[in-house]
Amino acid sequence: MNESGAVQRWKRAVTHRIGKRFLRIVNSFQARHSLVATTAVLPNSTFPWIPALTQATSAIREEFDSVWSHPEEIPSFHEISPDQARISKGNNWKTYGLYVFGQPVTRNCAECPRTAAHLAAIPDLLNAWFSILAPGYHIPPHRGPTKALVRVHLGLKVPQERERCWIRVGENICSWAEGECLVFDDTYEHEVRNDTAEYRCVLFLDINRPMDRIGSRFNGAILRLMQASHYVKDPLKNLTDWNRRLSERT
Numbered sequence: 001m002n003e004s005g006a007v008q009r010w011k012r013a014v015t016h017r018i019g020k021r022f023l024r025i026v027n028s029f030q031a032r033h034s035l036v037a038t039t040a041v042l043p044n045s046t047f048p049w050i051p052a053l054t055q056a057t058s059a060i061r062e063e064f065d066s067v068w069s070h071p072e073e074i075p076s077f078h079e080i081s082p083d084q085a086r087i088s089k090g091n092n093w094k095t096y097g098l099y100v101f102g103q104p105v106t107r108n109c110a111e112c113p114r115t116a117a118h119l120a121a122i123p124d125l126l127n128a129w130f131s132i133l134a135p136g137y138h139i140p141p142h143r144g145p146t147k148a149l150v151r152v153h154l155g156l157k158v159p160q161e162r163e164r165c166w167i168r169v170g171e172n173i174c175s176w177a178e179g180e181c182l183v184f185d186d187t188y189e190h191e192v193r194n195d196t197a198e199y200r201c202v203l204f205l206d207i208n209r210p211m212d213r214i215g216s217r218f219n220g221a222i223l224r225l226m227q228a229s230h231y232v233k234d235p236l237k238n239l240t241d242w243n244r245r246l247s248e249r250t
Helices: 003-025 027-032 050-055 057-068 106-111 113-120 213-227 230-249
Strands: 093-100 125-133 138-142 149-157 165-169 172-175 181-184 190-194 200-208
Touching (some): 050 149, 050 181, 057 106, 057 113, 057 125, 057 200, 093 106, 093 113, 093 230, 106 113, 125 149, 165 181, 172 181, 213 230
Antiparallel strands (some): 093 125, 125 200, 138 190, 149 200, 165 172
């Protein structure tokens, strides 16, 4: 790598670290203006659309199974989002993107039309993808950058020994169940471990956190900054490139 390239890479890394630090500083402000719980794990009643989503589990699972019939066509998380390279290694954590910061991934949504229809009915949806964890893999402890989002996992494919496949959010250790949602705040330190011989898949959602008027304006500004950064632009570009190459091969 030439010097200018190294400098650009350094500037980019520093800018990203500063940006993440700033986002964490403002978390206390966001918590004060949140209209929902700011605990590590939130009740399913946080979002009134969750019962309809869980009722659609069978249809969503069928479309996931179709996608999963060609695992080699599904990228690893870090291949789409290079920022995740610390926690995503090899082919152990695959992601099939459906929405990225409010923008539907056209090709993938077309492959999963019933899932896409249910996602389109969710208010304030930002991110959605199938998150697939390999047997024996451990996602190390990490934190999300902003309380502007609330995360929801819908269990789709859960190992039979479900107690050995878990997520720790803060002090809470939770296991998934097929057809059930787990709602949590990813700004709390969290990690995932799959100590079984089976794959685990959840429908992974990020939802715009319900806020009061001041908080909503503030969060809107934060999310616009994120959408203008490489944190969002790189995954969108990489996913588009991945799907284009896939289409060319087929």
